[in-house]
Amino acid sequence: MARRRFFVDAVRGGMAELRGDDARHLTRVLRVEAGQRFEISDSRSAYLAEIAEARGERVVFRVLEAIPSAEMPVRIWLLAALIKFDRFEWMIEKATELGVERIVPVETARSEKGLLAASTKRGERWSRIARESSQQSRRVRAPEIGSGVRLEIALQEAADHRLWLEEATAPPLLRKVPASPAGGESVALLVGPEGGWTEAERGVAASTGWQAVSLGPQVLRAETAAIVAVGIVMNAWYR
16 A cells, blocks of 8 residues: 655654644544654655654654655646636645646636636645645655736746647647657646636637647537646646
């Protein structure tokens, strides 16, 4: 069985400390004891570590050895139109599992009114969801959750490949993936809202160099489209 992984702030002198909810879970739910082994990450490297001390809201780890961690073959930045928060949070969780490096909430013309302002109060919760999902999927670092922005700001995002999801009239996403993808390239994926893009938004996206791509003839929910697109891009770079 794979060992559970926890994020720590830092590893110093071969020791690391965990506090907060994760520490309470270890001491009060799992009732861990000194000598038990877990994986930890300081967001730079992963390690096999054993518990040196576990009391209340504080757990101390002793590092035993470094764990080899493969780098993602592609850096994916997901710029996702704001949708109802329960579905947006599901998307954060799944995109994190797939290896997305950065997630940016975007307000579009057809986004539900008030979501951008309300999203400013969700940053801490969304970062926690991404952190927990990163631990579950054994990532070395959690994705960055950016502050909400308007579409015109999102379109200024610089990346090696900038793709925006359009309806079935656009070419398939796989057709826009390089035949021989280079490791370490960045891909920005722009996903629209439930009501789709306006003609004005389509024009601006095209004029700023974004390429329209399609996921097929089916009409997908915004969060479904985001996860499908991320999965396709990630696997294309694994070839």
